Amino acid sequence: MNKLPSLIYSPALHAYKFGPDHPFNPLRLELTVDLIEKYGILPAEQKFEPETCELEDILMVHQSNFVHLIEKASQGEASKDLLRPYGLGSDDTPAFPGMFEATKTVLGATLLGAKMIMEGKSDHVFSIGGGLHHGHRNKASGFCILNDAAVAISYLQRKYGLKVAYIDTDAHHGDGVQFIFYDDPTVLTISLHETGRYLFPGTGQVEERGRFEGYGFSVNLPLEAYTEDDSFIELYEQSIEPLLEAFQPDILITQNGCDAHYLDPLTHLAVTTRTFEVIPHIAHRLAHKYCQGRWLALGGGGYDHWRVVPRAWTLLWAEMNDITLPNEIPQEWLQRWQKQSPVSLPLYLRDGENEFPPIPRREIITDKNKVTLQRTMGDAVELIMSRRAC
Amino acid sequence: MLIEEIMEKNVHFVGPESTALEALLITQEKRVRHIPVVEEGKVIGILSDRDLRDVKPSILSPEQDDLLATTKVKDIMRKPVITVHPLDAMEDAARIIYEHKIGCLPVVQNDRLVGIITSTDLLHSLVVVMGVAQPGSHVEIDVPDKPGALLDITRIIKEQGINIISIYVTPGKTENRRTIVLRVGAFDTRAIVDSIVEAGYNMIFPLPKRLYEEHRNE
Numbered sequence: 001m002n003k004l005p006s007l008i009y010s011p012a013l014h015a016y017k018f019g020p021d022h023p024f025n026p027l028r029l030e031l032t033v034d035l036i037e038k039y040g041i042l043p044a045e046q047k048f049e050p051e052t053c054e055l056e057d058i059l060m061v062h063q064s065n066f067v068h069l070i071e072k073a074s075q076g077e078a079s080k081d082l083l084r085p086y087g088l089g090s091d092d093t094p095a096f097p098g099m100f101e102a103t104k105t106v107l108g109a110t111l112l113g114a115k116m117i118m119e120g121k122s123d124h125v126f127s128i129g130g131g132l133h134h135g136h137r138n139k140a141s142g143f144c145i146l147n148d149a150a151v152a153i154s155y156l157q158r159k160y161g162l163k164v165a166y167i168d169t170d171a172h173h174g175d176g177v178q179f180i181f182y183d184d185p186t187v188l189t190i191s192l193h194e195t196g197r198y199l200f201p202g203t204g205q206v207e208e209r210g211r212f213e214g215y216g217f218s219v220n221l222p223l224e225a226y227t228e229d230d231s232f233i234e235l236y237e238q239s240i241e242p243l244l245e246a247f248q249p250d251i252l253i254t255q256n257g258c259d260a261h262y263l264d265p266l267t268h269l270a271v272t273t274r275t276f277e278v279i280p281h282i283a284h285r286l287a288h289k290y291c292q293g294r295w296l297a298l299g300g301g302g303y304d305h306w307r308v309v310p311r312a313w314t315l316l317w318a319e320m321n322d323i324t325l326p327n328e329i330p331q332e333w334l335q336r337w338q339k340q341s342p343v344s345l346p347l348y349l350r351d352g353e354n355e356f357p358p359i360p361r362r363e364i365i366t367d368k369n370k371v372t373l374q375r376t377m378g379d380a381v382e383l384i385m386s387r388r389a390c
Numbered sequence: 391m392l393i394e395e396i397m398e399k400n401v402h403f404v405g406p407e408s409t410a411l412e413a414l415l416i417t418q419e420k421r422v423r424h425i426p427v428v429e430e431g432k433v434i435g436i437l438s439d440r441d442l443r444d445v446k447p448s449i450l451s452p453e454q455d456d457l458l459a460t461t462k463v464k465d466i467m468r469k470p471v472i473t474v475h476p477l478d479a480m481e482d483a484a485r486i487i488y489e490h491k492i493g494c495l496p497v498v499q500n501d502r503l504v505g506i507i508t509s510t511d512l513l514h515s516l517v518v519v520m521g522v523a524q525p526g527s528h529v530e531i532d533v534p535d536k537p538g539a540l541l542d543i544t545r546i547i548k549e550q551g552i553n554i555i556s557i558y559v560t561p562g563k564t565e566n567r568r569t570i571v572l573r574v575g576a577f578d579t580r581a582i583v584d585s586i587v588e589a590g591y592n593m594i595f596p597l598p599k600r601l602y603e604e605h606r607n608e
Contacts, residue, residue, distance in 0.1 A: 023578055091551055092577040134525070141525050142577045172577075175525070198595060200577045201525030225595075265599055266578055 005124040005320040006116055007042060008109045009033050010049040013129035015102035018094055023266060024143040028305030029128055031337060035310040036317050038330040048116070050109030050129070053151065057111060058104075060154045061180060062146055063138040070145060074100035087140035103145045106130055110148035113296045114156055117251065123293035124284075124320045128313060131255045131300030133174040134201060142172065142200055149253060149298060150180045153187055156251060163389070165249035165291075166190070167240060169279050170257025170300040171267035173204030173220070177255075183214040185387055188247045192236060194260070194269050195222035206375045209383075216383035219243060221376050224365045225268035231366045232260065232271050233278050235373050240282060242377070244290050246384040252287045256280070257300025258312035262356050266303045270359055272351035276312040280319040295320075306341045311349055325349055393483055394476035396515050397497045397505035403428045406435070406464035413463055414442045424494040424508065427467045431502040435467030438493065442466075473498040474507065484512050519556070526555045526573040530594040531586055535568045539591070543570055546585045552576045569594065 014026035036042045058067055066086055072078045073088060073095040083089045096102075106129050113125035127148070134140075135147030149166060156162045166181075168174030168191040181187035196202040210218040221235050244252075258276055260269040280297065287295035297316060302309040311329075318325045327348045338345050359365070403426045404413050413425050417439045427435035445461050474483050474495045483495055487509050497505035533539035540559065547554060553575040560569045574582065583598055 090553075090575065198528040200527040202527075202573065203525075263599075265580060268596055 006122040023303040028309040032310040038333040053104045053107035061150045066138040107148045114152040124295045126297045130298035135176045162250040168255040171260040190219040192221045246381045251294040259301035261308045263304045280316045391480040397507045410461040411458040435469040529572045532592040
């Protein structure tokens with residue numbers, strides 16, 4: 001079997017934009033795909049344009065009154081008072097003209113990725129514009145209008161009856177995906193994130209484990225603020241494999257938000273690109289070990305779009321292709337973008353040692369994360385094994 | 391929050407002539423640690439599971455087996471009982487429980503037992519008050535202990551069009567300082583943080599991220 005990984009991207013994804021100064025800036029997609037291309041690892045036959053998403057696929061996850069309101073708001077026909085209860089009245093996630101079509105493109109991109117994998121066209125797909133993990137059934141939140149991961153998971157359940165493992169390493173808790181499938185024992189959601197005690201949205205505590213039939217199938221590893229590579233990687237390595245071993249998924253979906261980086265302006269974790277190499281490397285191995293290689297990777301958060309997002313997601317794409325890239329960032333990329341960038345662009349793909357001043361209280365932060373790992377993993381594996389469908 | 395909003399209204403109690411065994415069985419079956427002793431609707435005493443255990447014979451002396459069945463509640467109950475009123479505040483009950491080192495308070499209205507509140511109920515209320523009801527971010531500010539500081543902070547947040555989900559003020563780390571702790575309904579808190587720093591207040595969390603930028607440019 002020699003199927004090439006696929007990357008789903010087109011400038012149509014840039015329409016998902018809340019305004020010129022909004023941190024969720026589609027420029028990061030353009031910068032990333034251009035860096036991948038300048039590295040010479042994106043041949044035309046591996047690049048696919050997103051399709052749109054059918055309304056019926058959306059309505060399997062989201063409530064119809066909410067979807068129709070987005071449709072109206074998209075045409076400028078909804079007042080702020082009407083939008084506010086649905087999470088669309090704030091500066092975080094404001095309504096904008098054309099938002100319904102733009103969101104459907106993101107949903108369609110991720111859904112296309114799921115279809116390509118199941119139809120045997122690709123084993124690994126990267127839906128770079130996806131990862132809208134804060135979208136709830138009937139509420140927009142945290143830059144996410146609807147939830148592409150949930151729409152794809154629901155499609156895989158309906159059409160193929162699959163068991164889905166969803167791993168979310170965005171710095172923010174993957175609350176939308178978790179709560180949409182909170183009762184569902186056929187979807188295992190695992191989220192590593194900065195503790196909700198400090199960071200948006202506030203959920204993702206160890207005690208959130210699912211409910212009813214789904215009890216045991218939501219797993220959370222909230223990390224202390226200022227967590228660094230070693231501790232992040234320790235928790236990821238120690239948790240993911242035993243959980244997947246217990247769950248025996250049919251497909252792996254990863255949300256690869258890269259806002260845990262120390263340069264990210266919106267979070268307080270302090271990892272470097274080392275973490276963004278380890279995350280997909282292990283996901284890749286486990287997709288082959290448990291899921292016959294089926295691996296759908298999504299984008300997600302990442303708000304230092306000049307220095308962090310292009311490098312993190314280039315490393316992800318290289319891992320999908322089993323390629324080790326040279327450390328020097330291609331000159332053509334630097335020349336094209338340096339003039340526009342307000343910060344000096346990185347010269348190397350990987351961060352060096354001692355990038356930032358030592359973190360005070362490192363020891364106690366690491367220890368607290370270890371305790372979190374123990375609390376979360378306590379009986380997690382046994383619970384999944386005793387309750388999972390065969 | 392008032393006691394009437396958080397108290398348990400379904401109270402398990404015994405009469406003064408009941409036996410210690412009856413009371414012990416109630417603590418075990420109903421999984422409660424405290425039983426008020428009630429006579430004609432009035433609270434005249436209280437028993438904890440520890441008081442009852444003290445009466446229970448040691449497993450090493452089985453000859454005293456009938457002690458539980460023969461001891462009357464009125465002879466071992468603690469009195470007088472400290473009680474609260476349904477219109478007392480949650481924080482009043484918390485202070486009384488803390489100061490008297492006790493585990494629960496019967497709630498009495500018109501001289502009659504109408505409810506009970508335990509330290510666990512108070513902790514649950516704390517979880518509700520400070521817990522996460524809707525998506526938001528944590529913001530913590532060190533301010534001088536003088537009129538207007540809280541107003542300044544909340545005005546800055548209002549000007550950014552951001553909703554406050556919860557707020558509390560604690561004594562600061564040093565004298566004449568206070569700490570304001572907020573949960574705000576925003577994903578991106580940079581504008582708030584910048585305005586608060588500009589207004590001359592000290593951020594405790596989050597700290598502005600400029601440190602890293604300066605380090606890189608060195």
